[in-house]
Amino acid sequence: MTKRLFVKGNEAVAMAAIEAGCRYYFGYPITPQSDIPEYLSRELPKLEGEFIQAESEIASINMLLGASATGVRAMTSSSSPGISLKQEGISYMAGSELPGVIVNISRSGPGLGGIDASQADYFQSVKGGGHGGYHVVVLAPASVQEMYDLTMLAFDLADQYRMPAMILADSVIGQMKEGLVANKRPVRDLPAKDWAVRGKGGGEQRVVKSLFLGDGELEAHNWKLHAKYQMLKEQEARWEEYETAGVNLLISAFGSTARIAKTAIMMAREEGLNVGLLRPITLFPFPEKAFLEQTRTCKKVLVIELNTGQMVEDVRLSVAKDAEVSFYGRPPGAGSLPTPEELLEQIKKHY
Secondary structure (H helix, E strand, O other): OOOEEEEEHHHHHHHHHHHOOOOEEEEOOOOOOOHHHHHHHHHHHHHOOEEEEOOOHHHHHHHHHHHHHOOOOEEEEEOHHHHHHOHHHHHHHHHOOOOEEEEEEEOEOOOOOEOOOOOOOHHHHHOOOOOOOOOOEEEOOOOHHHHHHHHHHHHHHHHHHOOEEEEEEEHHHHHOEEEEEOOOOOOOOOOOOOOOOOOOOOOOOOOOOOOOOOOOHHHHHHHHHHHHHHHHHHHOOOEEEEOOOOOOEEEEOOHHHHHHHHHHHHHHHHOOOOEEEEEEOEEEOOOHHHHHHHOOOOOEEEEEEOOOOOHHHHHHHHOOOOOEEEEEEOOOOOOOOOOHHHHHHHHHHHO
16 A cells, blocks of 8 residues: 655645756745745755755845756745745746746745735746746646646656746745655656756856847747747646536636635535536646637636635636636735635526
């Protein structure tokens, strides 16, 4: 029998990073993600890895850029205000086509905000929070097991497509404890890193850059990145469907909110309401085709988020033209997590 562990979501991320072959971590402490650097500061030295607590979030993202340019697997993590400080470096990594994993255990804002759960970093994550027209892979776990599994997937997708990948969770998933099966690293056929820079005397010169000054070079580079993002949409979109066959109302939520919504859906179905859940697992690439397919027959969609409305915009762009999309949100604040009973009332209202 496979051994089950009882661990925090943040710890699951750190465990998965090590299993995925990450031996270099650069970060800075901030609540509610500090369990990740705490775990890695203890475990990486045992594996002859490197843990560096940088002087700032800006320094840590640029250390990640430098390490990833050499071809090693490396990671950083932070919470919302810290991720904001990393945005320029993330843009440089995307422009330089460098892999690397960034973990955001998000908290409330804007500004300093607070440490309670929030999903208001959706725009920042999926729309490219830094300058330029770029994207990063964004994975949204809804359980401790997914924190582990999707972190390993993030490293693989980053390497396969030569781009940053982000785990977007919140303090609920990061701080909660659940059962976890620590699976071995999955086997995936990945391209050779024949682009990685090497030291002096290491053979032919290799250059990693995001600066293209030749006539037409930058335009060509941006179209190349765009083509990569389109390929991601075709090949890597992921989602979960729960009781979606023949529903009259489709609920959509991601991360921790999806867990609460699923309980509300169970309660609604016990009362005879035909309701199901479509949960995006990849926020970029967004599962557009799944929403279009579901709304060919189900014309009512209710999007639930811990914010004032962000993912709902992508849902509206993805559904069939005659589908009606409603929204229910809870911005961060005291008691911001909705109860299943509260969501059940919203289901009845929009059914």
